[in-house]
Amino acid sequence: MTDAAIDSRPSTTRPKRHDHSMFEAELSGNVLNLHLLGRIMHWLKPYRLGLFVSAFFVLAASVLAVLMEIVISLVLVDYIIIGQSDGNMPDLGMIELTQWIEHSLGIPALFSAGIVFFVAMTVHGIFGHAHRQTLVGAIVKALRDLRQDLFAHLETRPSSFYDGVPIGRIMTRVTNDIEALFEMLRGIGSLVGEFVPFFVALSIMLSASVELTLILLALVPIVAVATYFFRQATREVFRLVRNSVSSLNQNLQENLSGMQVVQLSERQSLNLKNYTRINKSNRRYEFRSINLSTFYGAFNDSLASIGLGIIIWYGGGEVVQNEMSLGGVILFTRFMGMLFTPVVMLGEQLNVLFRAMASGERIFQALDWDEQIHEPENPVHLHGRLKGRVEFRALRFAYKANTPVLKDVSFTVDAGEKMAIVGRTGSGKSTLIKLLGRFYDFDRGTIFLDGHDLNDIHSRDLRSRIGVVLQDFHIFSGSILDNIVLGNPSVSREMAIDAAKTVNAHGFISKLPEGYDTPLVERGANLSQGQRQLLAFARVLAADPEILILDEATASIDTETEILIQDGLRKLMVGRTSILIAHRLQTIQEADRVVVLHQGEVKEMGSHEELLAMNGLYAMLHELQFQETQ
């Protein structure tokens, strides 16, 4: 394929550039994003049985709650104590039930009403518990799955994504935003539990007194309007609160991470001053939001009390005119609570809802983030052991448009060859090996692996054939053994230990308190640089890939460990194609050939001796290296 042919590929295969600032942008902030709820349904679906059971129980429990009120007002007060019943109010068979128990057990009406009430109350308690349990169970599991899917999605985003988006931003989506969603779903669930009695109570009230009910209902729109204005007033304040909270956290996190520098620079008091400033403004905004939300809450509460006044005023008159029984009025006052609680609760839950809506948007934005390594539609499957011949042909690459990092790189690494890449910082060395691992999409130029176009190989397949040791070697929480095996079922404990022995890691591992089972902490802080390097070698050897890529760690390793590392590396390279970004003369001398990169181009290539003889860039670099130890 010629250069021109490569360039003329259809543009659809070009990687799409993603604007990562979008990931941080303030999202739409719709008050009620129904689409969002629809999407959450997808995760709730597997647990719909739990949700239905929960809905059944809340329905039954609300009916029981209504029945309990009827037993008190219509049965106890009207029927038993006053001795007259209100024909208007449906008692839902409670009087008959009481009479039936009264006759069949032969006990006074008062006791039989007591029994009815007791049973209703107990069942109400059990049903209520069952409702909450099934509801929380379903939501917790659904959100656990959502979090898992989100994590899995993030885990497979390409390097370009992690280059562009700070980890802190991604973190909050997995933790805080999911929490907010939980609050919202639980809120909605319990609102359902409040709205069922709302309608039951409403229908009974309507059948008793249409006028009184309508007057009471007139208060509901007032609550709704108040809520609307409240939302308008708080939008800005909440935004300020959110921003100040996130800068508080950011500031603290940074200080914690750089605490040693802070202490060595004696910056504590200045940093505290900066933190205090943010903390103070956060407090100011929180106070402002309190003023608004308290006023709003009290307003709602007071509306409920006004409703009560109306019932007593209007209903009292009806009683005097014998239009309504005393029990009926009592029932109305009790029902009024059922009428207002959900509305007031809705108002109170509004904050949670708004925050959760924003969280939900952020979560789904992350889930929808489709940035990915372009995988081939019909991937070539690699069978058996590869020979390991790597060819870079007319490779060009730029992270950002117009600033090419690689400009037309072509060279071949033969099967089993040890190729060192040298060059100054910014010469494109790291980019070259990143492209070989397909961490970035490229479409200008080609890399061939045993004659297959790299872009035709699925990245998963490819990466299992390539062992990469980066400078920043990551340690996973778990034991030393876990870190060598890395979950590969085909690596046994013995094989892992053998690998460690081969690369000289066995020595320090066996000196650790629990040997191979010694737990390692976050970022491997309890191992030295050199030890981590040796562990990385063992990891690669255990996986036994055909191709080794090494970004050699720069210095900061004592000479004796250095010797162990060099020796381990030599053993690691046996029988595989090795591409080494070399910083050490010794590593370069070990290599069969050396490629000298300069500003994204291959400047020189050949064996160490040949290159020295050329007296060019390599000779100059070598001179500098050589000076060091003369």
Next chain:
Amino acid sequence: MGIDSIQQVIENATPEYSIGQVALGIVCCVLMRFIVVIYARRGLRRVGFAVSYDLRQSLFSKVQQQGSEFFARMGVGDIMTRAIQDIALIQRLIAFGSFGIVIMVYAPFFAIIAMTYKSPSLTLLILPVLPIIFLYGWKMSGAMADSSLAMQEGLSALTTHTQENLSGIRTVQAQAQEQNEINRFWVTNDQYATAFYDQARINSLMTAWMPWLASAAQLMIIIYGGNLVLENQLSVGDLIFFLACLNMLLQPIRMAGMLVTMVQRGAVATRRLFEIFDAKPEIIDNPSGLTPDIISGDFELKHLGYTYPGASEPALQDINLRIHRGESIGIVGRVGSGKSTLLKHFTRMLDSSDGQLLVDDIDVKSYPLRQIRRQIAQVLQDPFLFAEPLRNNISYDDPDRTLELVWGSAESAALKETILEFPEQLDTLVGERGVTLSGGQKQRTTLARGFIRDAPVLILDDCFSSVDTETEEHILSRLKSLRDDRTTILVSHRVSTLRHSDRIIVMDEGSIAESGTHEELLALDGLYAELERLQTPGADSDRSQDMELSPV
């Protein structure tokens, strides 16, 4: 609510007022209540945020005093969870819980008085129920505490796991470990979900049975009281009033489930925060007041020893060393030989377990900590940069320095040309949201940060590792002319770097093995001479196999 019951009383017990007057009375009550409630709630919520403000302040200033031991015990993710989640729990407890607690105390008090006034026998009837409610609440609150702790710890674990994983995402992907990591995450994720569910279960049980107990009390009153009414010993109005009072008494019990949850979670949060507040600073600042204002850079180490907590072997033992003002000292030694541990004593990042470090003949502990750290500039091995402009990163200890000084130190650290290449030069933002610097650039920035302080003593802890040799030579020669008469201590593995030092200290297994000039040490033909041979190119590369090497 209490006031509602009074309204019912008015309605039933006072026929001499017209219904209109009663309703007007209610409206007045409502208005007054509106005002009172607004002020009470606002006050409490403000206190909640005021307290969380104070907690954050204490947390921030407290962690600043902590040393490496503390941070080894408590990771950044863990501290962040405490600072965010636990403080929020306490804030909610104060803002919402305290309101409930106040009602819980005063409402039953007034209710019992009013009830006893109306009918002592009825009041006696409900008293036996109260201890049962109390005992049940007590039992559940214990379970609640355990499950809350499990849940909060689960969240901490989840945060830490996510952070750790995402920080190493490149390795994960390079090793094709995505699926494994996703499976591993499932365990943490599911554990948290389970802990959450358990907590919700206990919460729900309380929400169910506390009101049940309350209603049982109500039922007793209804049956017994109803009987009294039927026998004409009690008026209907009195019974309703009594029930309303009872309601007032039991209302807080209905909320008890929620309250107990809040209190318990708040208690757990408080405990977790106090683990930070109560942590004693490892380094105690107790200046004697008798020390000179400026140190000259003269050090004497007398039998200095240090053992890390929990370690069986000392990291440093019996170090005796005298460093004179103006000397340049090179330190070399394998990993774990105690170089960094030794350096940490100079800036009191550690305090020795044995022996003494004298600065200008006075114990280092007698100096104000601030002075020691200001006058001894130490550049760390790990180049940490803040998410701020380069200028602030270089002049980190004192942001008010002039631009000339910043450029000057950047030049000394061979960083000037790099900075000039950035469009925004010294205002270039580095870190997560800004330009990502290469390892060498980062290291040179931290070097500039050390140089700009122009301190009497400069300590460089192996901070040329990512800088190429050419640049290192350049920086060091410049440094030599700048710091001719001042003390410099430098750790390196490169003989080429060390050889220019006035004196070289070779450390081995926590002690000083050799000491002297480059030539003296070569003549000694010990560890240093061996090192020099190993680093000379052309040395037989197979040597390592013949050598008897003790592993790291």
